[in-house]
């Protein structure tokens with residue numbers, strides 16, 4: 635899977651793999667401005683918390699290309715405008731806010747040092763964020779795979795694979811590494827309505843990696859956990875509060891309750907950049923609501939009445955007490971979680 639890059643930088647432009655076209659077509663959107671990058675994030679051409687963070691770093695660099703101003707106030711205005719635009723795209727994944735703020739502060743430092751190479755320096759910082767994500771993914775997958783016993787049957791939700799990150803992924807990185815170590819018998823993949831990240835993206839990644847997998851609709855999870863000897867539910871995260879409450883794709887919370895009821899392990903896998911130590915608990919995490927079209931249409935085909943009212947929260951919160959472990963690049967944390975700083 636790693637040969638298909640989620641995003642890459644070439645000749646001073648950012649190329650983003652169009653995940654809306656997957657699994658049927660591999661094509662890239664060429665981003666020339668930070669507005670192009672913001673549009674890709676908002677429209678989910680690129681998605682997944684770490685990938686959104688990495689792309690926003692490059693987006694910031696594009697915003698500072700051909701910077702002409704020498705005036706401090708104009709510069710600050712520009713930097714803040716870029717940051718505001720990028721973070722206004724999706725509210726839940728904290729990696730976006732983390733990466734944008736890191737670059738914003740860095741750009742101001744460079745300006746204050748009277749360095750004229752702001753674009754070049756910011757681009758290097760964006761590349762650094764990208765590389766850190768790659769290293770982080772590898773560490774997480776190795777650490778997580780150690781927790782998986784032989785002959786494991788695993789259920790996963792949404793897509794927390796290479797498409798959601800810069801490298802092997804988080805939850806899927808652990809699953810694929812464990813499979814490569816000969817420990818995984820089968821993976822059940824929730825289709826993940828309404829955007830179908832499981833059916834379109836996770837199945838694509840697992841099948842390419844040769845991992846035995848079966849696609850199920852989301853409402854089959856309880857039956858499958860009960861009757862198919864599922865040992866683990868393994869998912870990614872979009873934001874983790876100080877107490878370990880975790881925002882992830884809608885449907886994750888229900889899976890955590892199923893896992894608890896059936897006394898199986900429920901693992902959250904994420905880089906520490908997904909942990910928001912400024913937020914006390916999950917009630918403070920903003921939950922994105924997306925358009926009604928995502929629920930009312932499948933492949934542009936209306937599946938309900940045109941006038942049907944729709945509620946479409948994109949994420950839910952899994953309480954920390956339902957999470958057996960949070961696997962990060964630094965260490966494996968277990969309940970009770972008390973994340974203070976990183």
Ligand code: MRU
Pocket residue numbers: 681682683684727791792793794795798799803804805831869870871872882883884948
């Ligand atoms: O709406 P999405 O597709 O961006 O949501 C993605 C998820 O919920 C993932 O599980 C999460 O970001 C972890 S990605 C490594």
